[in-house]
Amino acid sequence: MPGFSLVHLEFLGWAAMWTLGLSAIAFVGGGLVGFAVALMRISPIRWVRYAAIAYIQVVQGTPLLILLFLIYFGIAIVGFQEVPALIAAGIGLTIYSSGFLAEIWRGCLQSVPKTQWEAAECLALTPWQRMTRVILPQAMRIATPPTVGFLVQIVKNTSLASVVGFVELAQAGKLINNSIFEPFTVFMVVAAIYFAICFPLSTWSRRLERKLNVSRR
C-alpha cells in the first residue's frame, strides 16, 4: 500500500483553497448580512430591534451542523433537487457568521459614546452621514481586532461543511485516510495547514488589539 505522498499533499493543498474560498464567502456574506442586522439591532424602531435580536439569538443558539443540515435539506424541500454543496455550505456559513458579526459590530457601534452621535446630529448631518463620517470610522478601529479574531472561527468551522458533501480541507483528509489508512500522518498535515492559515490571522488580531490599546492609552 502506498503511503502519504506528494499527490496527497497536492490534493490537500487544493482542498485548502476551497476552505479559504468558503471562508471568504462566509466572511463577505456574513459581513454584509451581519452589518445590516447590527444596524437593525440599534434601530430606534422597536420591532426592527426585536427582529434583529431574535435573528441573532436563533442563529447563535443553533449548532452550525444543524444549520447546515437545515439549509441543505430545506432547499431540497423547497424544490431544488440538486443543491450544489458550495451553495448550501456558503449560505449556512453566511448565516452563521452574520449572527456573530452582528453582535460583535453592534457592541462596537454602541461603544462610540452617545455624545458623538448627538454631536453629529446637532450639526444637522443626515443619519447616513452621521454613520459613515462620524460613527463608523471610530467603530471600525474598535471592531477590527475581534473581527479578525472571528475570522479564525470561520476558517475552522468550514470543516463542518463536509456534512453537506463539500470537499474542503478536513473532508479531503478523511478521503485520503480512507485510502491509505495513515490517520496520524494525514490529520497532522491537515492540522498543520489549518494552523498555517489561522496562526497569522490570530497574530494579526492580537497585534491590532495591542495597537488599539496603545493609541487609547
Add this chain to the structure above:
Amino acid sequence: MSAVVKLSNVHKSFGTNKVLDGVSFEVGRGEVAAVIGQSGSGKSTALRCINALETIDGGTIDVCGHAVHDAKLDRRSLRRDVGIVFQSYNLFPHLTAEQNIMLAPSCVKKVSKSEARDLAHDVLRRVGLAEKAGHFPEQLSGGQQQRVAIARSLAMQPKLMLFDEVTSALDPQLTGEVLKVMEDLARGGMTMILVTHEMAFARKVASQVVYMHKGKVWETGPGSMLDSPKTAELADFVGSGL
C-alpha cells in the same frame, strides 16, 4: 415677534421625575441669556429641548421660526439654525480640528472642499487657533478643544448658539480663553443662551439672567438682579458663591 427663542409653559418629565415644570422665557435677537441654577434644576434639559434633543410633554418652543414642539418638526433644518456646544467638547477624535469644522459645511451645506477649508481657517482664527488646524483633538488642551468645538458650530453660521456649561471641565486659566471667545461672539451680535456657573461672566455679558429652581424659572431679569435677588432661593444661590 423679534424673539429668536420663545418657550411657553414647557413641561418635561423623565419617568416620574418632573424636570421642567412650566418653563417660559424668551430671548430676542442679539440677546445673551444666562441660565443659572443649582445642579439638577433642569438647565441642560431646557437647552436640549430647545435643540430638539429631547421631546417635550407640554407647552410650546419656537426657535428661529421652527415650531420645535410640533411632531412634524424638521430637525435637520432646525439644527442648521442652532449651534450647540457641550461641556465635554464632543469633537470627533478621528478628525483634525480643521476636518471637524469642515464636516458639516461640506455634508450639509454642500460647499466645496476648498471653500470649507477657507471657512474652517476663518472660524479658527476667530477663536484664536489658526495654527492648530492640523491638530487632532487629543493633541489640544481642553480649552483649545472647546474653542474648536465653538468654531465648529460657528462654521454653520447659526442664528442661535447654545452653550451648556462649556467651561465647567476646564481649569481657571483655560476657562478665561473660552469665555473671551464667547464674549467676542456676544459683542458681534450673536444670539446666545448659555448655562453657566460663571456669575461674573453672566453679570458682565448677559442681557438677561434666568434663574432656574426645581424645574421652574424662579426669577428672571437683567444681570443686575444678581446683586439684588428678590427670592430667598436666588439670594442663597448667589451667596453660596457657586
